Amino acid sequence: MQDESISFYAYSIFNLTRSVNKIPNLRYAHIDKQLVEWQELVPTFTNFNQETELFYSLWLEGLTDYKSVDREYKKLIKEYANKTGIAPMGVVPPNVVNISSIPWMHFEHFSSQSGANKNNLTPLITSGKYEKVGSQLQMPVNIKIHHATVDAYHVTLFFKILQRFVFSVLISSYWWHITTSYVFLHNKETPH
Numbered sequence: 567m568q569d570e571s572i573s574f575y576a577y578s579i580f581n582l583t584r585s586v587n588k589i590p591n592l593r594y595a596h597i598d599k600q601l602v603e604w605q606e607l608v609p610t611f612t613n614f615n616q617e618t619e620l621f622y623s624l625w626l627e628g629l630t631d632y633k634s635v636d637r638e639y640k641k642l643i644k645e646y647a648n649k650t651g652i653a654p655m656g657v658v659p660p661n662v663v664n665i666s667s668i669p670w671m672h673f674e675h676f677s678s679q680s681g682a683n684k685n686n687l688t689p690l691i692t693s694g695k696y697e698k699v700g701s702q703l704q705m706p707v708n709i710k711i712h713h714a715t716v717d718a719y720h721v722t723l724f725f726k727i728l729q730r731f732v733f734s735v736l737i738s739s740y741w742w743h744i745t746t747s748y749v750f751l752h753n754k755e756t757p758h
Contacts, residue, residue, distance in 0.1 A: 627659070
């Protein structure tokens with residue numbers, strides 16, 4: 567894969583989104599006080615503006631294969647590189663999985679607050695810096711989900727699927743290992 571000059575972040579976004587979409591419980595949302603299941607989620611992901619040192623959010627639709635995702639990702643990054651708004655593409659689609667990366671830091675656990683919407687069922691995924699450990703490259707991945715629709719079983723399934731997708735490709739002569747963590751959100755307003 568190195569010979570193809572791929573974006574590792576785009577590769578991660580592609581595999582994280584494929585993994586989430588394999589699990590119906592991760593595709594639920596509240597719309598007009600009704601529980602709905604999206605047919606698929608599209609990734610909204612953060613990108614860093616090095617000039618302003620601020621992040622902005624973009625998204626990709628139509629994730630059919632990695633190469634087309636990589637091309638579209640690179641096109642979006644170039645097109646929106648100098649924008650200053652938090653969502654320069656406009657209104658974010660309702661059926662998203664939020665993906666972000668902290669490529670400067672390897673972590674054991676990560677947690678962020680998702681705002682005031684207590685009934686938000688949207689998965690939040692954060693990956694960190696990958697490191698070489700022996701003959702493996704290890705990358706931390708954290709998923710924050712809502713316990714109203716997702717249990718430990720579904721989180722475990724997500725990580726197993728992600729690991730299988732990532733293991734299906736040998737990168738730089740190292741096997742990838744995903745280090746995992748997750749956060750369950752609870753509140754009294756959302757029925758289990």
